[in-house]
Amino acid sequence: MTAADAIVLAGGRASRMGGVDKPAIVVGGRSMLDAALAAVRECGEVVVVGPHRPELDSRFAQVREVPPGSGPVAAIGSGLSALRPDSAQWVVVLAADMPFLTVATVRELLRHAKESTTDAVFAIDASGRPQYLVGVWRRSALVAALAALGALVNQPMKAIVPIDTTLVELPGTGDCDTEEEVRKARETLAADRAAARLDLTEARDQLATGLTQLVAYEAELGEVRGAALAAPITAAGALPRFDVSAMDGYAVCGDGPWQLRRDIGFAGGARPVGLLPGEAVRIATGAHVPDGTTSVLRDEFATVTGDELSRLPGTPVRGDVRNSGEDRKIGDLVAPAGTRVTAALRSAAASVEVTAGLVRGPVRARIVMTGDEIRSTGPLQTGQTRDSIGPVLPELLAGCGVRVVDRVHLRDTAHGFDDMLTATDGFDLLVVVGATGGGAADQLRTAIARTGADVVVPRLSLRPGGSTVVAELPTGPTVLGLPGNPFAAVAVLLALTPAIVAGRTGTALPRKIVGPLHNGAQIAGPVQRITPARYAPLGGWTGDATVRTAHLAGLIDRDGLVIVPPGAVDGTVVEFLPLPS
Structure with a gap:
């Protein structure tokens, strides 16, 4: 049973914005409805109340309050009726007019709900106003509050809010009721994202919840x-389809000794004729036991004298039959x-x-190596360097569950990056190596901006790999812009790609592998760091204090990478990323 189900209210029209479909308004590259649905991604059943939206994934149930436009209380009633009554103890209720809702918002509401004895927990926005459409209800209390009203049409929310509630001040719970509020929300989100440097945990959470899921x-x-x-x-x-023997031995009827018949039951063969009391038949593992079978006597517990079968003295009595549907x-x-x-x-x-x-899925990827100086085949010319990373990326991506479609080389031309970001048919992920910094030849960021893409991870607070960028193009694919430095590119790819796959395919983030880092003080710096490591004999890891990042020689004879937090000391528990074998 999941902790909570969710009702997302996506009905009413925005009268102060000319009657537009407010939940469909896009802020920061996604609609406010998508923001709400991403926020409840960890809930069990999710019901969207409002006009039918054919583009929504089939896992979301859709209902309409009756009559349409009859207010939030009627909408909550319709949503609750669409949930199975015996599923989760808690019900999350969210309005789809808040672009800054996150999974963390719902987690925090649920945490307070479980720690409180009240019947409902609601958010307080930055102005100090309770947001009764950002809350978690005890299911029994919500059912009782609606039943006490009788008629739900055009009732105010305060008519069902319990007297005893918990209010929690949470960021990002202000709604957008006017065009000016939408404009400010867009500007705020764009500015916050452009300036942000995310650590790997923050980046992964953004990717897992902020990317558009692939079409099912x-x-x-x-x-x-x-x-x-x-x-x-x-x-x-x-499973099993029918009653089968769990062991090689004898199907028997009643207590022994038994008269042994001549026929034999084989797996996949004809079912033996039914047994009479005192009879037994030889049978193989997986064979359909005959009617009348009370148990199977396994070979090691059996002794046969002529046509008589007996149980060896002192052996346990067991059934050894797998029953149909067991x-x-x-x-x-x-x-x-x-x-x-x-x-x-x-x-x-x-x-x-x-x-x-x-x-x-699976997520399909195109790999793009950038730069005139990179050469994959043939002799190197003056100023060129061998592509030592492009050939290994398909193997690394495959280990993350990504299917590589092709690998191409992008020359430094005036419109090359724009062409690359518009020719996106046939893949879901564009892995671009190089051009993510701020140098004269680093054009990826400006090209992404020209497409109007939603930048999900602007930069990382990580060494190496800080110049990484992840964005979602208007045409659908995710862009993973990796540093041109080979070690940084591989480290970031292994750290972020599983989160991209989770976001695009609708799965949970992979469970982390953690353990003690025995030389943490030697490695730690002022920001999060990622470095090669070996398994320690008694558990945990020993990391490399220094690494040459211009090539991958530092990964030879290493078991993986460790993610070292700032200020780590010896014995600090860190995350480990195994290298594909």
Whole structure:
């Protein structure tokens, strides 16, 4: 059971803005509805209340308050009716007119709700005003408040707000009711993002929640390695399909000794004729046990004398029969939406007669190496350098679940970057190596700005790799701009690509591998640092205090990379990124 379900109110028209569809207004590269949906991404069921929006993902239920435009209380009632009554204890209610809502907003509301004895927790915006449409309700209290009203049409929110509530001041919970407020929100978001240097945790959270998810489609699971389920998979057949023997031995009926028949039950063969009391039949693991079977006597517990079968003295009495539906019944959940398509998932699905599903991904990438000085093949000319990183990126990206479509070289031309960012058919991720700094030849940032892209990660507070940029183009693909420095490019790619895949495919961020860094004081600096490391004999890691970043020789005979926080000391617990083998 999930901690909370969510109701997102995306109905009313903005009367003070000429009746526009306010939730669809774009701020910072995404609509305010998308901001609200990203904020509740960790919730279980999510219901959007408002006019039908065909572009919304199928995992979001859509309903309409009756009659349309009858106010937030009626909308909450319609949303609550669309949720299963026995799912989550808490219900998040958000209005889709707040562009700065984040997952952290919902997490903080839920934290206060679980720590409080009150029936509801609401946000307070920067002006000190309670925002009753940014809150978490105890489900039972919300049900009772709506039932007490009777008629819900055109009721004010204060009619259902409990007397005993918790109010929490949270940033980013001011709404946009006028064109001027929308303009200021756009300017604020653009300025904040342009100036921000994010550490890796902040950057990953932004990518996991701020990127547009790929369109879901039906696919054979065996053909989409690296994709994720866009809808749950449920069992189409029982597992086991019928009662089968769990061991090689004898299917028996009743207590022994038993009269042993001549026929044998094989896995995949005909089912033996039913047993009478006192009878037994030889049977193989996985074979369909005959009617009348009370247990299977495994070979090591059995002794046969002529046609008589007996249990060896002192051996335990066990059933050793796997009953039909014991592991899965038809309709049982095999994997929820957001599960990555792995070998384990494909096998588990196939075992219950499911070979296809609704998926997102895999993320398809184009690699772009930039700069006239880079040469992949042939003899080097004066001033040129060998491309030592482009050939290894497909392997590294594949390890992150990304399918590389092609790898190209972009020469330094007047319009090369603009052409690169507009020719985006056939891929979801553009990995650009180089041109991310502020030098004369570093044109990527200005080209991204000309497209009107949403810059999700402007820079990193990280050494090396600070010049990294991640943006979402209006045409759909994500741009991952990596430093031209080989070690920095590989380090940032391994650190951020899994978060990009999570954001695009609708999965959770991967679980971190953490442990003690034995020489943290020797490595730590004023900002977050990433460096090669070896496994320590008794656990944890020993990192390299220095690394030559112009090539990847420093990764030879290393097990991975460690992310070292500022001010780390010996024994500080750090994150470890394993290198693909």
